[in-house]
Amino acid sequence: LRTPLMTLQLRLDTLAEALEREACDADTCGMLESAIRQADRLVSLVDGMLDVSRITSGRLTLQVDRFDLRDAVTEVADRFREAATRAGCALAVAAHEPIVGVWDRLRIEQILSNLLGNAIKYAPHGPVEVDAVRRGELVLVTVRDHGGGIAPEDVERVFGQFERAVTTRHLGGLGMGLYIARQIAIAHGGTIHCDSLPGQGAAFVLELPSRVPGVGLEPTLP
The missing domain is CATH 3.30.565.10 (Histidine kinase-like ATPase, C-terminal domain)
Known part of the structure; x- marks a missing residue:
């Protein structure tokens, strides 16, 4: 689940960089920023669920x-x-x-x-x-x-x-x-x-x- 989300994030970031070089109207830029925020939120939620899984199964490890x-x-x-x-x-x-x-x-x-x-x-x-x-x-x-x-x-x-x-x-x-x-x-x-x-x-x-x-x-x- 995390892999396709990371791919989505990468493509959205690439699109944002491309639009920075072009004249981007406010509506388009606004929709792109919203999509990036939602993708970031999904990655955060998935990371949270993975951490819960590690905790409940006793697999949380520390790199000290x-x-x-x-x-x-x-x-x-x-x-x-x-x-x-x-x-x-x-x-x-x-x-x-x-x-x-x-x-x-x-x-x-x-x-x-x-x-x-x-x-x-x-x-x-x-x-x-x-x-x-x-x-x-x-x-x-x-x-x-x-x-x-x-x-x-x-x-x-x-x-x-x-x-x-x-x-x-x-x-x-x-x-x-x-x-x-x-x-x-x-x-x-x-x-x-x-x-x-x-x-x-x-x-x-x-x-x-x-x-x-x-x-x-x-x-x-x-």
Whole structure:
């Protein structure tokens, strides 16, 4: 299923590049941009279903290495700055001290992308703050929004498969992101929890040990 979608993405990108060299009317360009967004969304959904399959079958693997978590936080935040601006969100990042550890960088970035994407999607027109700190043997990354918040009875439910705290129909997705994010955190020996009250925004906190349990690499600078 993923292979034909990747082919579709490639052809749409090629078409977009060709149209950039020609005079493209607004309607045609708009339809092409919509098609690219939908193709990207389909690939994201397929990737999510593949991750759920790996998790439920115990086949989720980590490719770990030593890196500074600040770099991952900054890189992911930079990817979302344009989306944050479009949503009217002021995105602020606080990660000042080195936070070197042993994790799967791509998977950690996947978690951060989910948390940041959710904050921008569900709490537009307000500030979104990301901070990363070390607390003893733990590393904490908090993504905080100032939106409508989550009811107490729904806080834990949002981490279930195919669950969302917000049911507005125009928001896409199958509700797999937080489930996958928490399972990736658990695979690292950590977890994700949420502190929220209705009307007071939400803070999603990623907790990680300095290194994945059982991995020989030490969480120190090379």
